Amino acid sequence: MADASTLKVYHLPGAWGLPTVSPFCLKLDAWLRMTGIAHEAITASTPFAGPKGKAPWIELDGQKLGDSTFIVAHLAARFGVDPDAHLTPAQRGTAVAIQRLIDENLYWTMVHDRWMNEANWRQFRDVVLGGLSVPARRLLGPVARRGVKKQLAGHGMGIHTAAEIATIGRRDVNALAAILGDQEWFFGAEPSSTDAIVYAQLVNIWRAPLESEVRRAIGQTPNLVAFLDRFAARYY
Incomplete structure (x- = not known):
């Protein structure tokens, strides 16, 4: 399993049996579970602390990064994982x-x-x-x-x-x-x-x-x- 003990992931609150009511936050959460990258999930009351004023965002290697699509691409490269490797x-x-x-x-x-x-x-x-x-x-x-x-x-x-x-x-x-x-x-x-x-x-x-x-x-x-x-x- 990939290890990322310094990775912090900020997401909006959860409800209805879901860890977050934001599809973009949940997309990142699901992708992290799929790839096995260890992380600390942190619930944010509002998205405004993120670098783009939206959730989710991450803190890693002393930097903040926002937007779920860019986060996924960054983490895939950073940890060498690709759940899409089998796709044509x-x-x-x-x-x-x-x-x-x-x-x-x-x-x-x-x-x-x-x-x-x-x-x-x-x-x-x-x-x-x-x-x-x-x-x-x-x-x-x-x-x-x-x-x-x-x-x-x-x-x-x-x-x-x-x-x-x-x-x-x-x-x-x-x-x-x-x-x-x-x-x-x-x-x-x-x-x-x-x-x-x-x-x-x-x-x-x-x-x-x-x-x-x-x-x-x-x-x-x-x-x-x-x-x-x-x-x-x-x-x-």
């Missing part, structure tokens, strides 16, 4: 496309459901800001929500209606189900980084007790539900 060039290309679908599209449907749906927000607020005092939560909550609304609009997802966003999310889920098919993992018999990425995003929707058409879509794809159970059993 074509599969590596498909892996990038799957990650873009998740990071740049499906993720934002989840953000909309968590932050813009009033009933969901009342539940999620106390989860994502649960590490803060009640006065700080009351002060920061509306500010954070306005910021997320601007991010959604800037991305483009926020200009759509809730029904349109649900349609986008359902299409993404169905695409992932079609790619997985009857395989155990997204590229066959052995797991890869793509499985960690897909797991981290889908399980954050599936486990959250929030109103979501996308969550219902996952429930209607038995192969994805089985995949989530299989990944959790192997690594968690």
Whole structure:
């Protein structure tokens, strides 16, 4: 097992049986479990201490590094690990496309459901800001929500209606189900980084007790539900 006794990994709080409610933080956590790199996991109340003002981030060799994708690439080189070594060039290309679908599209449907749906927000607020005092939560909550609304609009997802966003999310889920098919993992018999990425995003929707058409879509794809159970059993 690779050793990284000086590696510190900062992530957002957990809930719903998950170590963190951030798909990007959970992606890194899953990848670290997959590769066996030893580390200290630290829960951060807010992401603002990170070098990019977002979570996750790491401290290693006296430096801070942010963004889960750059962190994974750095750690893979630093510790000489590659859970994607068995992939063909074509599969590596498909892996990038799957990650873009998740990071740049499906993720934002989840953000909309968590932050813009009033009933969901009342539940999620106390989860994502649960590490803060009640006065700080009351002060920061509306500010954070306005910021997320601007991010959604800037991305483009926020200009759509809730029904349109649900349609986008359902299409993404169905695409992932079609790619997985009857395989155990997204590229066959052995797991890869793509499985960690897909797991981290889908399980954050599936486990959250929030109103979501996308969550219902996952429930209607038995192969994805089985995949989530299989990944959790192997690594968690």
